[in-house]
Amino acid sequence: MNNFSFNPRAIKGLLFLSILGGLGASQAYADDGADLAQQLSNPVANLVSVPFQLNYDENIGAAENIERYQLNIQPVIPIELNENWNLISRTVLPVNYQFYNEGGRDDDWGVGDIVQSLFFSPSKTSDSGVTWGVGPAFLFPTASEKALGADQYGAGPTFVV
Template sequence: MAKAAQNPIASMISIPIQWNATPGTQWAPNSVDPDAKHDRVMNVVNVQPVFPFKLSDDWTLVTRTIVPFVGVPFAEPKLDVTPAGEPYVVRWNEEQRIGLGDINPTGFFVPTLEGDFTVGFGPTFSAPISKAPLSSGKWTAGPAFVGVYTKGPWVVGGLVNNMWSFAGDDDRADVNKMLIQPFINYNLPKGWYVSFSPIITADWENEDNGWTVPVGAGVGRVFKVGKQPINVSVHGYYNAIKPEIGGDELMGDWTIRTQVQFLIPSAPKK
């Protein structure tokens, strides 16, 4: 059960709820607000239901839809005018914007293979639901690939995708982003496991530095509450490389990821 929970293309229904909290985040570059400090928290709660569909004896379609609930620091300007009639910013009224981010469904076509290695590939999409700063404002699409090796206590693999914008708000920046998520899980007795699973991203449209590279690990356990199997884990990642906006690194140094995953194994065939 633990190894299936760690496999993103396992033939098992699951509903992960993942909370990523990044304290020490700065809401804007100092070129915009000279008084902005690393004193805010960025929160992203991803609900990621996974459903497999048996297409034939040789193929399975595994769908994963990421529904993000986002809380980001934001501010609106308090304006005044100079004696010459030119507007200027008196101060920024800061707040936490909370809402739904871009919804991201992915479909992996998984061939039935013999042995310890499994692969999946297919399209991934992203649909803008909210306005800035919660949404990119763009419709995006691209390819996705995942490979998983399972042997003894090990579950090792990686997921990669790249998405480009093809429609949306003309006033918003184009999107060209890559995501890489390697994962190494070592399973221990009684449902415990240790895990390395950083989410690495690259924004190719960022002319300064668009890379986010976290380094860290976590621990988790699969157990039952009544008859319901649940996978719970907590990870800590140091953001060794952070993207720059306006010449400043706005992201906090650490991201804490907590996840609760409800597992729904298929009923055995009679």
């Protein structure tokens, strides 16, 4: 089993997220349970949330001999730009444990590459009830182990309806 350690890129990525999270996030307060449930189901609601997602994958890799548990920590932070628009910050920080069924290789565990999505979204739902957001997504090579990341930067569009 490998010892867990952060590389300098991982530390820079976490520092970036800390700064981004402190830029004036706002939180909507739900009037009742139904309102809160509706906001939680809306990916671009004006509500701070930190969902967790646990995934299990098997038969991955070229030899299909790797199994992986991945816990995605996904803080969602809305930032009110003005009365009409919000900027929604959604970060995906994967924490991985993967083991190899053959080959005598040590298991890998640690932080994977961070994906940062920013959605520009109207602050009010349209008359038709449609909520949407669009913006950029960025991949930061912050993996603590080479096997847990792509070792490259990336960028592209993202949207949610």
